[in-house]
Amino acid sequence: MEWSIQDVARLAxxxxxxxxxxxxxxxxxxxxxxxxxxxxxxxDCLVRLQRxxxxxxxxxxxxxxxxxxNGGPQDTAAALHTHLALLERERERIGRQIxxxxxxxxxxxxxxxxxxxxxxxxxxxxxxxxxxxxxxGREAYQRADRWWRSxxxxxxxxxxxxxxxxxxxxxxxxxxxxxxDSDEVQAITQRHFxxxxxxxRPTRTHFVGLGEMYVAxxxxxxxxxxxxxxxxxLVRDAMKVYAERNLDD
Numbered sequence: 001m002e003w004s005i006q007d008v009a010r011l012a013x014x015x016x017x018x019x020x021x022x023x024x025x026x027x028x029x030x031x032x033x034x035x036x037x038x039x040x041x042x043x044d045c046l047v048r049l050q051r052x053x054x055x056x057x058x059x060x061x062x063x064x065x066x067x068x069x070n071g072g073p074q075d076t077a078a079a080l081h082t083h084l085a086l087l088e089r090e091r092e093r094i095g096r097q098i099x100x101x102x103x104x105x106x107x108x109x110x111x112x113x114x115x116x117x118x119x120x121x122x123x124x125x126x127x128x129x130x131x132x133x134x135x136x137g138r139e140a141y142q143r144a145d146r147w148w149r150s151x152x153x154x155x156x157x158x159x160x161x162x163x164x165x166x167x168x169x170x171x172x173x174x175x176x177x178x179x180x181d182s183d184e185v186q187a188i189t190q191r192h193f194x195x196x197x198x199x200x201r202p203t204r205t206h207f208v209g210l211g212e213m214y215v216a217x218x219x220x221x222x223x224x225x226x227x228x229x230x231x232x233x234l235v236r237d238a239m240k241v242y243a244e245r246n247l248d249d
Contacts, residue, residue, distance in 0.1 A: 002031060002040040012049060019049075027052055027066055054087065101226055159198075166192050170235050171227035180237035189242040192235070204247035211239030 009016045022028035023039070028049055030039035041049070048069070055065045169188045178185050196202050202210065214220045214232045224232040 002042050003046070005030070005039040005041070008041050008046070008049065012053060014053075022049075022052060022062075025062060025066060027062065027069065105226075159195075162195055166195060167224050167231065167235075168227050170224065170238070171231040174228055174231055174234045180234055181241045185234065185238045186242060186245075189235075189238040192239070193242060193246075202247070204243040207243045207247055208240050211236035211243075214239075 003011070005016045005019055009019055019028060020039075023030065028041075028045060031042035031045050032040045034040065051069060052065055055068060166188060169191075170185070173182075173185050173188060176184075193202070193207065196207070196210070214224060215236045221232040224235055
């Protein structure tokens with residue numbers, strides 16, 4: 001049995017353009033191309049696409065996925081066992097994040113003291129290695145990674161707590177109806193810029209790009225919007241205003 005590229009795109013929740021792009025990269029070759037140029041995919045193609053989508057969900061970039069799929073185990077069952085193990089690890093990590101957010105919510109509502117270790121349990125900066133490398137280059141990731149690993153546990157906790165405080169202040173400004181270009185919000189944005197400038201100082205393009213990512217990437221959106229829906233949008237807009245006023249490329 002075969003499925004057209006339109007059917008596969010619809011079933012997988014993606015687009016025909018994306019599937020063609022996967023084909024251009026050698027990730028997903030159609031089982032047959034009709035005389036009219038239409039692409040068709042058989043069962044093996046669907047299993048391969050499932051592997052691609054699973055790895056994308058785990059945060060891998062396309063070059064890394066190509067290495068895994070083209071250089072990893074070719075036996076379908078063995079490959080699926082590998083991906084199942086990865087998904088179970090990811091489920092465990094997400095479970096820790098859920099419990100972390102629940103703890104943060106409970107302690108915030110009850111006025112208890114928050115511990116940074118509880119707030120960030122399940123969050124690991126290394127999970128974004130491929131993404132950071134693709135966006136800003138390998139050197140940028142390695143520089144940030146060396147800096148992070150040089151910190152003591154107390155310094156890491158303080159750094160994370162600082163980000164938590166900044167995010168919470170953005171949410172409070174949003175609740176108070178402060179616009180992105182207000183003095184109050186720009187003062188918080190200055191703290192956010194200083195927090196990011198530890199390794200290394202962002203350029204205008206970098207700073208604006210980070211702000212866009214806070215909204216475009218649901219992982220980052222959730223990190224801000226857990227303090228109040230719409231916080232990530234305010235942070236993005238405030239970062240753009242700050243960059244236009246203060247930064248050069």
